[in-house]
Amino acid sequence: MTPIVKKVTQLVVGLIFLYGIYIITHGHLTPGGGFAGGAIIAGAFILLVLAYGSDVLKLRKREEGSSVVESTGILIFLALAIAALFIGTRIFFANYLPKGIIGKLVSAGTIPLYNIAVGIEVAAALFTIFLALVIYKEEVLK
Amino acid sequence: MEITLSIVIVFMILGAIYALYAKDLLSALISCGIVGYGLVICFLLLQAPDLAIVQIVVETITLVIMVAVVLNSSREELKEKAVVSIDGVSYIHQRYIVNVILVVVFALFLLYFFKESIYTLNHLGEHVTRMSTAYIENAAEQTGSANLVTGVVFDFRGYDTLGEATILFTAVIGILTILRAKGRK
Numbered sequence: 001m002t003p004i005v006k007k008v009t010q011l012v013v014g015l016i017f018l019y020g021i022y023i024i025t026h027g028h029l030t031p032g033g034g035f036a037g038g039a040i041i042a043g044a045f046i047l048l049v050l051a052y053g054s055d056v057l058k059l060r061k062r063e064e065g066s067s068v069v070e071s072t073g074i075l076i077f078l079a080l081a082i083a084a085l086f087i088g089t090r091i092f093f094a095n096y097l098p099k100g101i102i103g104k105l106v107s108a109g110t111i112p113l114y115n116i117a118v119g120i121e122v123a124a125a126l127f128t129i130f131l132a133l134v135i136y137k138e139e140v141l142k
Numbered sequence: 143m144e145i146t147l148s149i150v151i152v153f154m155i156l157g158a159i160y161a162l163y164a165k166d167l168l169s170a171l172i173s174c175g176i177v178g179y180g181l182v183i184c185f186l187l188l189q190a191p192d193l194a195i196v197q198i199v200v201e202t203i204t205l206v207i208m209v210a211v212v213l214n215s216s217r218e219e220l221k222e223k224a225v226v227s228i229d230g231v232s233y234i235h236q237r238y239i240v241n242v243i244l245v246v247v248f249a250l251f252l253l254y255f256f257k258e259s260i261y262t263l264n265h266l267g268e269h270v271t272r273m274s275t276a277y278i279e280n281a282a283e284q285t286g287s288a289n290l291v292t293g294v295v296f297d298f299r300g301y302d303t304l305g306e307a308t309i310l311f312t313a314v315i316g317i318l319t320i321l322r323a324k325g326r327k
Contacts, residue, residue, distance in 0.1 A: 023195065028287040031191035033295065035306075039199040046203060067318065074311050081304065093300035099286030108286040114296045118307055125310045126203060129317050133207065136321040137214060 001051050009051035016044040024119035028108045034115040038122025045127045049134065059138075063131040066124045073121030080113055147187050154180040167212050167219065175205050192291045 023030075024037030049059070081093050088096040100107035157176030164170040178201035185194040264270060277294055287293035295303050 028289050028292045030289060031291070032195050033192065033289070033292045036192065036195040036199060039196065039203065043199055043203055046206065050206070067314070070311065070314060074307050077304070077307055081300065093297075093304075095285065095297055102282055102286055103288045108288075108293070111285065111287050111292060111296045114300075114303070115292065118303065121307055122310060125314045128314050130203075130207065132317050132321045133210075137210075 001053065005051050009047055013044050013047055016047070017041060020044060020119075020123070024115055025112065026105070027115040027119075028111045029103065029105070034118030035122050037115075038119040039126060041119070041123040042126035042130070045123075046130050049130070059131055059135055063128060063135060066128045066131065070121055070124035070128055073117050073119075073124060077114060077117040077121065080110055080117060084110075143187055147184060150180050150183050150187070154184075165218070167217050168209070171205065171208050171212055174208075175201065178205070192289075 020037045020040035020043075022037075023032035023040060024034055027033035027037065084090075084094040084096050085092055088094060095109040095111070097109035097113075099109050102108075106112075154177045157173040157180070161170045161173040161177070164173065178197065182194050182198045182201070185191075185197060277298060278290065281290050281293040281298070282288065285293035285297040287297070
């Protein structure tokens with residue numbers, strides 16, 4: 001890509017990433033949530049790959065990494081849901097943490113934790129799909 | 143608000159129709175983008191910012207991927223022959239008649255049950271919203287979440303979210319399996 005695209009990407013990508021994190025962590029207070037924030041973070045990574053080109057060897061390492069992160073995200077989600085079987089009312093998916101004051105950042109029990117887990121999972125999943133397509137294209141063109 | 147919504151929906155319909163008949167695949171994609179971004183505006187006008195955020199991000203990412211695919215392959219549609227003949231006899235014709243008869247029979251069948259069931263429904267505008275009312279009234283106290291949508295998605299409908307995350311996981315596994323050029327030994 002041209003230097004203009006690279007420079008603008010440099011300036012903007014951090015803001016996009018921060019905005020994604022904001023959407024995820026404030027999912028129980030403002031519009032948004034795990035899925036939307038995860039997609040925004042994946043968009044930031046996709047922008048970086050688009051602007052700075054593709055070195056297949058580096059990309060393949062990243063693909064393995066993001067695949068592992070994705071599996072970790074869904075495992076955290078499942079672990080949080082299963083932990084409810086052992087704490088409190090012993091119901092799958094029950095909200096076992098104290099609710100706190102409505103409207104504060106730390107409130108709503110397990111919902112922010114679910115949001116973070118889903119955010120990690122969605123971001124890594126979309127980025128993995130994109131990387132798989134890019135790597136496939138590079139390998140086929142060779 | 144309804145006039146604005148109607149204008150946006152008319153634009154979306156025009157974009158969808160143009161996408162069907164465009165010769166260049168890239169312009170067909172861009173007019174598909176009109177449909178997606180028009181949907182974002184519709185969600186915003188209908189006061190659903192959660193859906194609007196998800197729609198705008200996912201639309202952008204899929205559009206980028208689709209444009210990359212079109213630019214790397216051909217920009218024209220593959221042409222297929224309308225009538226295929228085996229040993230001099232065209233068989234598309236017979237299949238066409240059978241298809242039309244099947245469609246008409248199914249349409250009449252569904253129409254009959256639609257007519258039967260429509261008597262039990264309420265009048266237009268008088269919805270039955272027992273579940274929605276219960277969610278709206280009690281969600282903030284029961285889940286502790288100020289955002290109603292997140293409260294419903296992660297508490298009342300937690301199983302749905304688990305299934306959705308599993309679907310995404312399965313999709314990634316499928317893509318990684320299919321798009322592997324060399325098999326591992």
